[in-house]
Amino acid sequence: MSETASEISKIADAGRRSRRSLLDDPRLRAILLQALLLIVVAGLGWALFENVRANLASRNIASGFGFFDVTAGFAIGQTLIPYAESSTYGRAFVVGLLNTLLVSGIGIVLTTVLGFLIGVARLSRNALLSRLAGAYVEVVRNLPLLFQILFWYLAVLGTMPGPRQSLSIPGGVYLNNRGIMLPKPLFGAGSGAILIAFLAGCALAWMLSLWARRRRAAGKTVATGWITLALVIAPPAAAFVLAGAPISFERPELTGFNFSGGLRILPEFLALLVALVTYTAAYIAEIVRAGILAIPRGQAEAAYSLGLRRAPTLRLVVLPQAMRVIVPPLTSQYLNLTKNSSLAAAIGYPDFFYVFAGTTLNQTGQAIEIIAITMAVYLLISLLTSAAMNVYNRRLALQER
Amino acid sequence: MHRFVYALLIIAGFSVSTARVEAAVLDQIKAKGFLQCGVSQGIPGFSSPDDKGNWTGLDVDVCRAIAAAIFNDPTKVKYTPLSAKDRFTALQSAEIDVLSRNTTWTLSRDTSLGLNFTGVIYYDGQGFMVRKDKKVNSALELSGASVCTQTGTTTELNVADFFRSRKMKYDIVAFATADETVKAYDSGRCDVFTTDVSQLTAEKLKLAKPDDHIILPEIISKEPLGPVVRQGDEQWFDVVKWTLYAMINAEELGVTSKNVTEMTKSPNPEIKRLLGIEGKFGEALGLSNDWGVRILKHVGNYGEIFDRNVGANSKLNIDRGLNKLWSKGGLQYAPPIR
Amino acid sequence: MAGDAAFVRTALTASQPPPIPAGPLHGIVRGLFFGPLNIALTLFSIFLIALLVLPLMRFLFVDAAWQGTDSTACLGVSGACWPFIWAKLGQFIYGVYPEALRWRPDLVFALGALLLAPLLVQSAPFKRLNAFLFFAIYPVAGFVLLTGGNLDLKHFLLGRLLAWDIFGSATAAGLHLSFWSDYGASALLLAALAAAGATLLRARARNAALAVLAVLAVFAVVGAMLLAVDLDLGLAPVETRSWGGLMVTLVVAVTGIVASLPLGIMLALGRRSEMPIIRLLSVIFIEFWRGVPLITVLFFATYMLPLFLPTGVSVDGLLRVLIGVALFSAAYMAEVVRGGLQAIPRGQYEAAQALGLGYWRTMIEVVLPQALAIVIPGIVNNFIGLFKDTTLVLIVAIFDLLGQLRAAFADPAWAGPTTLYTGFAFAGIIYFVFCYGMSRYAHLLELRAAAVQR
Numbered sequence A: 001m002s003e004t005a006s007e008i009s010k011i012a013d014a015g016r017r018s019r020r021s022l023l024d025d026p027r028l029r030a031i032l033l034q035a036l037l038l039i040v041v042a043g044l045g046w047a048l049f050e051n052v053r054a055n056l057a058s059r060n061i062a063s064g065f066g067f068f069d070v071t072a073g074f075a076i077g078q079t080l081i082p083y084a085e086s087s088t089y090g091r092a093f094v095v096g097l098l099n100t101l102l103v104s105g106i107g108i109v110l111t112t113v114l115g116f117l118i119g120v121a122r123l124s125r126n127a128l129l130s131r132l133a134g135a136y137v138e139v140v141r142n143l144p145l146l147f148q149i150l151f152w153y154l155a156v157l158g159t160m161p162g163p164r165q166s167l168s169i170p171g172g173v174y175l176n177n178r179g180i181m182l183p184k185p186l187f188g189a190g191s192g193a194i195l196i197a198f199l200a201g202c203a204l205a206w207m208l209s210l211w212a213r214r215r216r217a218a219g220k221t222v223a224t225g226w227i228t229l230a231l232v233i234a235p236p237a238a239a240f241v242l243a244g245a246p247i248s249f250e251r252p253e254l255t256g257f258n259f260s261g262g263l264r265i266l267p268e269f270l271a272l273l274v275a276l277v278t279y280t281a282a283y284i285a286e287i288v289r290a291g292i293l294a295i296p297r298g299q300a301e302a303a304y305s306l307g308l309r310r311a312p313t314l315r316l317v318v319l320p321q322a323m324r325v326i327v328p329p330l331t332s333q334y335l336n337l338t339k340n341s342s343l344a345a346a347i348g349y350p351d352f353f354y355v356f357a358g359t360t361l362n363q364t365g366q367a368i369e370i371i372a373i374t375m376a377v378y379l380l381i382s383l384l385t386s387a388a389m390n391v392y393n394r395r396l397a398l399q400e401r
Numbered sequence B: 001m002h003r004f005v006y007a008l009l010i011i012a013g014f015s016v017s018t019a020r021v022e023a024a025v026l027d028q029i030k031a032k033g034f035l036q037c038g039v040s041q042g043i044p045g046f047s048s049p050d051d052k053g054n055w056t057g058l059d060v061d062v063c064r065a066i067a068a069a070i071f072n073d074p075t076k077v078k079y080t081p082l083s084a085k086d087r088f089t090a091l092q093s094a095e096i097d098v099l100s101r102n103t104t105w106t107l108s109r110d111t112s113l114g115l116n117f118t119g120v121i122y123y124d125g126q127g128f129m130v131r132k133d134k135k136v137n138s139a140l141e142l143s144g145a146s147v148c149t150q151t152g153t154t155t156e157l158n159v160a161d162f163f164r165s166r167k168m169k170y171d172i173v174a175f176a177t178a179d180e181t182v183k184a185y186d187s188g189r190c191d192v193f194t195t196d197v198s199q200l201t202a203e204k205l206k207l208a209k210p211d212d213h214i215i216l217p218e219i220i221s222k223e224p225l226g227p228v229v230r231q232g233d234e235q236w237f238d239v240v241k242w243t244l245y246a247m248i249n250a251e252e253l254g255v256t257s258k259n260v261t262e263m264t265k266s267p268n269p270e271i272k273r274l275l276g277i278e279g280k281f282g283e284a285l286g287l288s289n290d291w292g293v294r295i296l297k298h299v300g301n302y303g304e305i306f307d308r309n310v311g312a313n314s315k316l317n318i319d320r321g322l323n324k325l326w327s328k329g330g331l332q333y334a335p336p337i338r
Numbered sequence C: 001m002a003g004d005a006a007f008v009r010t011a012l013t014a015s016q017p018p019p020i021p022a023g024p025l026h027g028i029v030r031g032l033f034f035g036p037l038n039i040a041l042t043l044f045s046i047f048l049i050a051l052l053v054l055p056l057m058r059f060l061f062v063d064a065a066w067q068g069t070d071s072t073a074c075l076g077v078s079g080a081c082w083p084f085i086w087a088k089l090g091q092f093i094y095g096v097y098p099e100a101l102r103w104r105p106d107l108v109f110a111l112g113a114l115l116l117a118p119l120l121v122q123s124a125p126f127k128r129l130n131a132f133l134f135f136a137i138y139p140v141a142g143f144v145l146l147t148g149g150n151l152d153l154k155h156f157l158l159g160r161l162l163a164w165d166i167f168g169s170a171t172a173a174g175l176h177l178s179f180w181s182d183y184g185a186s187a188l189l190l191a192a193l194a195a196a197g198a199t200l201l202r203a204r205a206r207n208a209a210l211a212v213l214a215v216l217a218v219f220a221v222v223g224a225m226l227l228a229v230d231l232d233l234g235l236a237p238v239e240t241r242s243w244g245g246l247m248v249t250l251v252v253a254v255t256g257i258v259a260s261l262p263l264g265i266m267l268a269l270g271r272r273s274e275m276p277i278i279r280l281l282s283v284i285f286i287e288f289w290r291g292v293p294l295i296t297v298l299f300f301a302t303y304m305l306p307l308f309l310p311t312g313v314s315v316d317g318l319l320r321v322l323i324g325v326a327l328f329s330a331a332y333m334a335e336v337v338r339g340g341l342q343a344i345p346r347g348q349y350e351a352a353q354a355l356g357l358g359y360w361r362t363m364i365e366v367v368l369p370q371a372l373a374i375v376i377p378g379i380v381n382n383f384i385g386l387f388k389d390t391t392l393v394l395i396v397a398i399f400d401l402l403g404q405l406r407a408a409f410a411d412p413a414w415a416g417p418t419t420l421y422t423g424f425a426f427a428g429i430i431y432f433v434f435c436y437g438m439s440r441y442a443h444l445l446e447l448r449a450a451a452v453q454r
Helices: A002-017 A026-058 A089-122 A127-141 A145-159 A191-217 A225-242 A267-294 A297-305 A310-346 A352-364 A367-396 B002-018 B025-032 B058-071 B087-092 B154-165 B178-186 B197-204 B234-253 B269-274 B281-285 B291-298 B302-309 C024-032 C036-062 C082-094 C103-120 C127-147 C157-162 C177-200 C205-230 C245-271 C276-291 C294-308 C317-343 C346-354 C359-396 C401-409 C419-453
Strands: A167-169 A173-176 A179-182 A184-187 A247-250 A253-255 A258-260 A263-265 B035-039 B077-081 B115-117 B122-124 B126-131 B145-150 B170-175 B192-196 B213-215 B223-225 B228-230
Touching: A026 C276, A026 C294, A089 A127, A089 A267, A089 A310, A089 A352, A089 A367, A127 A267, A127 C036, A127 C419, A145 A267, A145 A310, A145 C359, A145 C401, A145 C419, A179 A267, A191 A225, A263 A267, A267 A310, A297 A310, A310 A352, A310 A367, A310 C294, A310 C359, A352 A367, A352 B087, A352 C294, A367 C276, A367 C294, B025 B058, B025 B234, B035 B058, B035 B087, B058 B077, B058 B234, B058 B291, B058 B302, B087 B115, B087 B228, B087 C294, B122 B197, B126 B154, B126 B197, B145 B154, B145 B178, B154 B170, B154 B192, B170 B178, B178 B192, B178 B197, B178 C401, B192 B197, B197 B213, B228 B234, B234 B269, B234 B281, B234 B291, B234 B302, B281 B291, C024 C036, C036 C419, C082 C245, C082 C401, C082 C419, C103 C127, C103 C245, C127 C205, C127 C245, C157 C177, C177 C205, C245 C276, C245 C317, C245 C359, C245 C401, C276 C317, C294 C317, C294 C359, C317 C359, C346 C359, C359 C401, C359 C419, C401 C419
Parallel strands: B035 B077, B145 B170, B145 B192
Antiparallel strands: A167 A173, A173 A179, A179 A263, A184 A247, A253 A258, B115 B228, B122 B223, B126 B192, B126 B213
């Protein structure tokens, strides 16, 4: 007994004393490897930083962030906040950022609507419609986005007639090679009441939907569609009449070279928006189609056998479940759309990249600071969008009991 | 312990690779065997490529003259086409050795951008081009117009100043490249196309119907255009500067590409110094003493390159105007070689 | 029971005809017109087709001008101006690549097609040899043919660090002796370093020998490639500035995909690694590249990178763009590969470990072959994306197909009313053929994979 024990301890001792490689310990090996990698990365970073510092110093290139307070001196074609040539680069930064957010915000809303419509159309029983939707997806997805932006800008909007030969659409809307001119609403005294009435109507409609949901949970059917519509439209309409029609429209008029007055949508904006929306919609349509197909047929069949028709089945049974599959890839399409909006540079829409990493960079010559900020801003937009979509996704996630 | 030694070794390796000696630009160019020259993306007369990728123009001839002075071979140039917006970044980062791309000399470019303007190859001013059927005769009638311009230029700033100071309204439409701007103007996106008058004359040739357009008489700015180098290398700055001056001095002295060989026998001491017969001026620049002969033989004097590219012997047919020699009532004036 | 019901049918109703009567035509007609909404949708579809397809056909074929050498051939023609395309075809395909040397890109195209086609057909023989030729030999051969080779390498590691210059500028067959002696010496030196490191870490003799051999093998492989591009084969050099058109599109896309695949795999493995620092670095790298627009990357690579390098070190402009594109698409590739890795059941890892396989052998022999097979469609889709994204090089003044198209629009000699549409139609057809072909191929693979699983 004790002999065996001493035997064992002898073997163990021999093992301990034998010459062992440090590399045999996986933990030590991992630490070594990571330390090595960290040193290489840090060394590389340091070398790059050192090169930049030396190069900037020897070439007397200005550095720092002081330029934000300096007068920009250039004009910007589309400004959502007051901006003049005497404004600072800091303000130009904000103007550009807002232009990017405008085109991506509107783009995301429109592309979602279009993408869902086409995705559902692809699954339509109507063979012609589903083929047409399929052809749309294939054509649009297989052409480069920049190609499509240039196509819309040069070949479609660029060949519109001049201001004097504008295409006139009833209601004071004009279409020409300077863009679309729309009547601009002017809000007189009392407009506030309309807004309040509208918000109140929306609040009522929301409460109605809560009530309807509880009724539905109790197994009763309620049709709230028309009432909701009435609640949203009627109060502001009534307020509009009672306040003596305070909203008037400023119509665009041809004076001299251009239309003046009214709202103007730049052709650059329009081309970028149309291209982004149609391009991204093709991808969203595929995501929606895959999402719907991922829901077992039994779900729809069960709904049919309960007596639901196709449209309510899709709306109430299939889509809510499909959304769980749809939302994650949808998020990355939203991010793509936002990043792709930087292609505005190719047609001169004054988006963030064009105003800041283009004009401002050229005037100040501080490439490193500006490209770093530009990348950081796009990263931040990406992170915020993903975060928002993650919250939405978590709300959709299956509540497992 | 051992790991620590390795870490030190690796860091030492990196410091060796970064602690380099700042090599002079001229030596680098001689070592790599060609000059990297930043030019425009295509402005006829100044710098434009043909279908085969061969570059010609006034700005291109400056590059060729520098290459001739260094290598005795004007073809040892590689051209980097740059938009107005990207040109300074490319020069600052040493992507190119010299920027010869109708660039206006301004204070901020000379200082905070870390650049040095070597001289003026073309005295220009900004103008406006409109369609004839707009019936506009003066820039002061342009209120309310849409104005096409190229971003990253002094033009973009001048036009803002012009309209702002006169309280005239305008819509700016700024594009990244000259071709985009011209195309947009031609398709009717704007009423007015504004840039330097020389460039307006050149771009007019690219319009579908050049005769339907006029350049308005007003000149709204001073635009001295010239080659630019980075700060931090005085020798290279001198080489580019004096290549330019050599061409202007040669015109003044009547030395051309055709008579340069005979002129080496000229008794005129100024010509002798220009052509390296007397003195060691080339060596002082880091070149060979016959640098003047090389430039003139391969490229020509200032008058020749002007006439050939933008002047009387070219499609542009621009009058020399301000660009005449000082002795003939113009502004071109080069310091003496001595 | 029955008494509770309000109504009980006592007689059967007459049976109804089947919902869709027999006959193919009838089926189609009913399929399109079965209710007011569907009739409306059908009419809408027909309207759209009539609005788009008919004018397009008229433009492309019926009203088009087909022959001619200058813009006069297209005067008064309301359809496509094909002579414009014929005149510019050389530029669209090769950019300003010297005309006399265009057989070289042609040869590269042909070789690529010849090697790629059997690689895509799953039943074709000699897969390994074929893949080796395509992924290892073809890039080098293509590089030599397109650029002309003869790189004139002058300094390697020792030359830069210690001014190793024993042979001066002596050359043999276009090779600088100082470079190649430097290269050999560096190889030996690093191998010795590896041996010393192994001894210091008390590695086993076998592992130490393996480390030394690995260093020498890497040097030998890289050396063979460098030798191929450094040899003076008598081909006239063509600088990348004069490349353009479809050639650049293909070069950027193909290099991007070939370079991004191994990099993407490494990043995906790094992201799933158990070592925190490696995981963190991989995540930062991937999320950074996925979060920024490609044009900022291209701008940085084209105009700013030299600021970050020591003075005098210059890297070819196109090469820098290629590196930017490769890093960018590697991040996307990493996410595709990660999807595949996640789909492999834990049991596979555990079984491999139970067999005593180490990390790398587990990955290379068990996990990656399965994971990559799953994500091949994803990889092809990534490639389509990359192919389309190559158009962005236009923004940094490299003229790919779209860039050449845009440049051609600026030519006043062809400033006709229909050249614009003709150009877009031509480029559109080319892009569509490439991308659609690839997406069909991915679809085919997906179907086949699904069939195998069933």
